[in-house]
Amino acid sequence: MSVPGGGGAPELFEMPPGEPDLPRGRSGLLSGLSQEGAKGVLIAVVSTVVVFFVLGWVVVHSENWPEVKRAFFNGAEFKDTFPGIASRFLRNVEYFLIAEVFILAWALTLAVMRSLPGPVFFPLRLMSILYTDFFRGIPTVLVVYLLGFGVPAMQLPGVPRSNAFWAVVALILSYSAYVAEVYRAGIESIHPSQVASARSLGLTRMQSLRFVVIPQAVRRVIPPLLNDFVGLQKDTALVAFVVAVPEAFKQAQLEQYADFNFTPYLGAAIMFLIVTIPMTRLVDWLIQRERARRQAGGGL
Amino acid sequence: MSELIRVENLTKRFGDFEAVRDVTFTAEAGSITALLGPSGSGKSTVLRMIAGLETPTRGRIWLGQEEQTHTSVQERRVGFVFQHYALFRHLTVWQNVMFGLAVRRMSKRERRARVEELLELVQLGPFRDRYPDQLSGGQRQRVALARALAPRPNVLLLDEPFGALDARVRQDLRRWLDNLHRELGVTSLLVTHDQDEALELANRLVVMREGRIEQVGTPNEIYNEPATPFVAGFVGSANVLHGHVIDGHMEFGEHRVPIANDLADGIDARAFVRPHDVRVRAGGSGGGSGTARATVERIVTLGWLSRVVLRLGDGQAIVAELPSDELCDVGLGDVVAVDVRRALAFRASDVGRLAEFASVES
Numbered sequence: 001m002s003v004p005g006g007g008g009a010p011e012l013f014e015m016p017p018g019e020p021d022l023p024r025g026r027s028g029l030l031s032g033l034s035q036e037g038a039k040g041v042l043i044a045v046v047s048t049v050v051v052f053f054v055l056g057w058v059v060v061h062s063e064n065w066p067e068v069k070r071a072f073f074n075g076a077e078f079k080d081t082f083p084g085i086a087s088r089f090l091r092n093v094e095y096f097l098i099a100e101v102f103i104l105a106w107a108l109t110l111a112v113m114r115s116l117p118g119p120v121f122f123p124l125r126l127m128s129i130l131y132t133d134f135f136r137g138i139p140t141v142l143v144v145y146l147l148g149f150g151v152p153a154m155q156l157p158g159v160p161r162s163n164a165f166w167a168v169v170a171l172i173l174s175y176s177a178y179v180a181e182v183y184r185a186g187i188e189s190i191h192p193s194q195v196a197s198a199r200s201l202g203l204t205r206m207q208s209l210r211f212v213v214i215p216q217a218v219r220r221v222i223p224p225l226l227n228d229f230v231g232l233q234k235d236t237a238l239v240a241f242v243v244a245v246p247e248a249f250k251q252a253q254l255e256q257y258a259d260f261n262f263t264p265y266l267g268a269a270i271m272f273l274i275v276t277i278p279m280t281r282l283v284d285w286l287i288q289r290e291r292a293r294r295q296a297g298g299g300l
Numbered sequence: 301m302s303e304l305i306r307v308e309n310l311t312k313r314f315g316d317f318e319a320v321r322d323v324t325f326t327a328e329a330g331s332i333t334a335l336l337g338p339s340g341s342g343k344s345t346v347l348r349m350i351a352g353l354e355t356p357t358r359g360r361i362w363l364g365q366e367e368q369t370h371t372s373v374q375e376r377r378v379g380f381v382f383q384h385y386a387l388f389r390h391l392t393v394w395q396n397v398m399f400g401l402a403v404r405r406m407s408k409r410e411r412r413a414r415v416e417e418l419l420e421l422v423q424l425g426p427f428r429d430r431y432p433d434q435l436s437g438g439q440r441q442r443v444a445l446a447r448a449l450a451p452r453p454n455v456l457l458l459d460e461p462f463g464a465l466d467a468r469v470r471q472d473l474r475r476w477l478d479n480l481h482r483e484l485g486v487t488s489l490l491v492t493h494d495q496d497e498a499l500e501l502a503n504r505l506v507v508m509r510e511g512r513i514e515q516v517g518t519p520n521e522i523y524n525e526p527a528t529p530f531v532a533g534f535v536g537s538a539n540v541l542h543g544h545v546i547d548g549h550m551e552f553g554e555h556r557v558p559i560a561n562d563l564a565d566g567i568d569a570r571a572f573v574r575p576h577d578v579r580v581r582a583g584g585s586g587g588g589s590g591t592a593r594a595t596v597e598r599i600v601t602l603g604w605l606s607r608v609v610l611r612l613g614d615g616q617a618i619v620a621e622l623p624s625d626e627l628c629d630v631g632l633g634d635v636v637a638v639d640v641r642r643a644l645a646f647r648a649s650d651v652g653r654l655a656e657f658a659s660v661e662s
Contacts, residue, residue, distance in 0.1 A: 196382070
């Protein structure tokens with residue numbers, strides 16, 4: 001199971017203007033190549049080919065490779081099962097999209113509740129804190145089991161009885177706690193003088209929050225939010241534990257039960273990777289861009 | 301219409317720490333008043349209480365005829381300019397200036413006309429579609445000013461507005477703000493630790509130290525008749541010389557200088573002498589009772605002005621500042637005649653450790 005982005009991406013926050021930036025993250029895959037020109041590229045290509053060839057050769061010529069190949073990399077099995085798994089993956093995408101919309105809204109509500117000033121709002125702040133503490137403190141899979149099996153089992157009138165419905169609700173409740181923390185980090189990173197100037201221009205506290213703080217906070221936390229999206233996309237597989245109608249992971253599981261070959265899991269993994277790798281790259285790119293913008297801009 | 305600002309016995313306590321104590325002053329309608337003091341003197345806290353951003357522990361605040369001690373920030377209609385601009389980074393220059401108008405009862409056309417007018421005033425018309433990140437520091441501060449002025453505030457509060465800018469830009473903006481104020485005549489309260497800024501811009505200065513007012517007066521009064529050793533040392537530079545008061549004169553070593561203020565005979569005192577009140581003549585002889593001899597230890601030429609470090613007969617150092625061309629026949633190690641034209645004396649016990657603050661770096 002994946003661990004959603006916890007405290008968010010810390011390097012995005014708390015970086016006061018004017019403070020010397022950390023050394024530019026020259027950790028990109030292709031960094032260094034451009035500096036050394038054509039010769040550098042050539043060396044990189046040769047060394048990559050050599051390393052991968054040696055690794056491949058060692059694996060394929062190891063004693064138990066035929067067994068491993070039969071169990072995990074079975075071509076015939078893959079051809080047979082992959083189309084079914086791929087089409088089931090549409091469900092994962094669907095769960096993801098539905099959950100994400102509710103998570104973004106609910107988490108923002110939680111974060112705003114926690115940022116409300118003054119003694120009047122103490123109960124709301126307390127509720128928000130208890131909520132995030134609770135849902136960040138228990139495994140997501142446990143919530144999925146609890147709601148996905150528990151609520152339909154009660155057979156309450158007027159309450160949906162679909163396991164998948166409640167499993168998605170569980171994802172929403174659990175992820176909202178993490179995403180609320182990301183939002184909160186964003187809200188707290190907005191300098192108090194922003195609110196002060198909005199208020200001296202005639203806005204109320206609430207209006208300042210709505211028109212000044214939240215728009216800037218959300219912009220600032222987009223990369224860590226996307227990180228949590230990646231986590232959520234993977235965790236849609238948790239729905240598999242409670243449903244009868246399969247999504248990609250469950251489908252792979254059923255195929256595996258049929259003939260004890262594990263290749264279908266590889267198919268499911270590939271489907272997840274097709275979505276999550278581009279998302280991860282996008283996050284990296286956004287973080288890079290934000291950093292560059294900060295270095296160029298500075299100021300509050 | 302512009303309004304006066306009046307505060308009475310304003311006090312602010314943060315826990316056990318009294319940041320502001322019994323501050324009372326009036327900023328006259330249409331003038332610029334400067335709150336001047338070192339960092340930690342409570343001047344910003346006073347400004348924030350006037351804006352309504354802090355609640356006073358005690359005391360009262362008037363903006364115009366109305367007492368506003370307990371009204372909320374948005375009711376006070378003050379324009380506030382922050383040291384770090386506090387522009388809205390997600391909005392363009394145009395939207396930033398428009399921001400305060402959006403919540404006012406005005407027609408769309410009036411609003412647009414007002415924004416146009418303000419951008420014209422701060423000379424940023426061509427930059428209307430830029431974001432704050434795409435502007436220089438000076439431009440940002442002008443946007444901040446336009447934004448604060450757009451809703452026609454009763455008073456303008458400026459919290460170290462040029463503190464984050466480099467020296468050159470700061471001077472340009474200072475002159476520019478001076479002109480702008482002449483044009484608009486909005487009552488302004490300027491918080492600064494920069495004495496030049498205060499002396500150049502303000503009609504009146506309120507000098508603060510450790511949460512209290514040291515002196516209120518015109519720039520001339522503050523500079524020429526400082527009421528306390530602190531003011532004498534903080535506003536403008538001064539030599540601090542050890543000596544005694546004798547018969548309305550300050551005596552240090554062989555030197556006797558008439559003092560501007562009354563002190564009893566015989567007490568241990570400190571004389572505050574402005575560097576430009578020290579005259580230097582080549583050749584160690586001549587002159588009246590106020591003349592003494594000194595050795596030239598260092599000469600620093602700052603263009604037309606030169607700074608000369610002199611060692612008096614009794615071992616004390618004194619710094620003189622004079623036009624460079626008056627120094628042509630004075631060289632290092634020479635013995636010269638020194639005249640002190642004017643000095644202020646304070647009791648040594650009142651000066652205390654402040655002396656280190658006041659003394660001119662040599």
